[in-house]
Ligand SMILES: Nc1ncnc2c1ncn2[C@@H]1O[C@H](COP(=O)(O)OP(=O)(O)O)[C@@H](O)[C@H]1O
């Protein structure tokens with residue numbers, strides 16, 4: 063099966079500057095992909111190419127099997143998006159904005175609009191002019207607008223901007239729900255890992271237009287432990303035999319990650335003690351992805 | 366496409382600009398039609414019309430005017446300013462009335478409906494300015510608001526989006542023009558007297574009189590006014606699309622409106638090529654009966670060809686750029 067979004071060796075030159083360099087990435091149906099990178103990394107530029115707002119200088123992007131450049135209409139049929147900021151017509155109310163965009167699609171009923179408004183929690187304020195909306199409310203309206211055509215692919219550029227913690231939590235719930243229940247493929251971009259970590263299956267880290275890592279969030283959500291023990295090789299073998307738990311050895315540490323519910327670290331400690339392995343320290347490691355992101359994206363020259 | 370045009374139309378009508386423009390148009394039409402009454406001008410409130418025996422009345426009128434002129438001239442002294450004015454007005458009036466008499470067309474009242482409608486076309490340049498205000502924001506405003514992205518990430522092609530915007534711009538130009546004429550006509554109905562015949566008598570650029578059926582004369586005038594508005598709208602629209610800058614499009618188009626004719630007349634004295642400028646050809650009312658060509662050698666078919674070429678060129682550039690250029694706003 064081909065990926066829902068297939069980005070193949072894509073490059074973009076703006077004003078003679080290479081803003082995206084040879085980027086390849088596949089996103090599968092029902093998957094939530096985080097696009098993580100500092101400001102100016104090229105997240106928005108990549109998104110603009112996916113939705114056909116700018117020309118793709120090199121390479122090819124296809125959405126649901128349609129080439130974005132040559133089968134623009136077919137590709138766009140499957141996409142709902144917010145690009146950069148959720149700008150709407152400030153002189154229209156939220157409702158009028160949605161009716162406006164509904165007219166650009168076929169078969170978007172009044173009921174559908176009401177349903178979307180309810181979904182994003184804007185029912186109380188939907189008849190107010192958008193110029194009186196907060197950024198958070200505009201984000202919500204933007205999401206309603208993006209979901210209008212029941213897209214198979216939802217692209218949200220920095221959707222957490224302007225959201226309060228409650229709004230963030232709600233966005234997370236919405237995104238997970240759309241991905242799991244409706245099999246929507248989602249791309250969310252952010253410059254802050256913490257804001258999208260919990261809603262993503264995978265996170266692609268972009269720096270200066272280059273894809274530098276794709277991390278699996280599920281893996282990283284496991285609790286990682288660093289153990290210092292007397293007989294590290296024996297400990298590793300025991301771990302493999304008794305718990306089928308893989309591990310690696312780095313700088314005298316025995317490192318392994320445990321899924322939260324599977325087995326308790328205390329059982330492992332007990333096993334080692336029973337086998338005469340001395341344990342000097344057991345260190346749980348948190349925010350491994352955060353560390354990795356910082357490490358990957360920081361300017362090496364600056365440090 | 367209809368849906369897209371409805372969208373564009375709604376946007377224009379929810380902008381303050383448009384409301385102010387509409388109020389302005391109605392206000393100007395009112396002032397234009399009712400001002401003479403407010404000034405209590407003798408002529409303005411002169412509602413005398415002719416009766417059954419209009420030929421006799423006109424002959425009488427001519428005799429009275431001739432006598433008045435003769436009396437002034439017979440004084441033998443130098444004429445003062447007001448006297449010479451009276452003499453020349455009388456001469457014109459005698460000429461006009463004689464023309465009516467000779468052609469067998471009953472003259473209208475002093476304030477006649479036809480003339481009011483024809484005169485209102487002098488306000489067309491004003492409509493041109495209003496059209497410029499709207500047209501020069503038509504595309505660029507979407508860029509400055511950032512909403513262009515939301516229009517173009519849907520399934521409609523860029524060509525279709527631009528077409529809906531262009532059609533809306535032209536419709537709006539017609540709408541403003543229609544509003545000007547509708548309000549002028551309504552005010553004129555109360556402030557003028559309806560003409561007794563369907564013929565419209567007018568003075569030519571050579572000072573003589575001619576007549577034409579009013580309807581055909583008026584339609585010719587309306588047609589040339591609308592062509593002018595479409596040219597202005599297309600120019601401003603093209604600039605708005607290409608520069609993505611509202612002020613620049615507005616300034617350039619207004620500059621063309623205000624300076625175009627003067628600069629073109631000047632250039633025409635230097636080079637024959639001036640006749641290929643759009644500004645030399647955009648006033649088709651020059652080809653109405655009794656008018657003279659703007660530059661020697663221009664003709665209606667020539668001007669129409671030039672206009673079509675320019676409009677095609679403007680639109681070609683607008684569509685090309687809109688389809689081609691990256692959307693980075
Ligand atoms: N209109 C533009 N013209 C030229 N370069 C641009 C333009 N917009 C963005 N860029 C450049 O593209 C790069 C990526 O920008 P962007 O995609 O907006 O980053 P992000 O969304 O990750 O913050 C930046 O280095 C920026 O300087």
Ligand SMILES: [Mg+2]
Nearest residue numbers: 105106146219
């Ligand atoms: Mg960005």
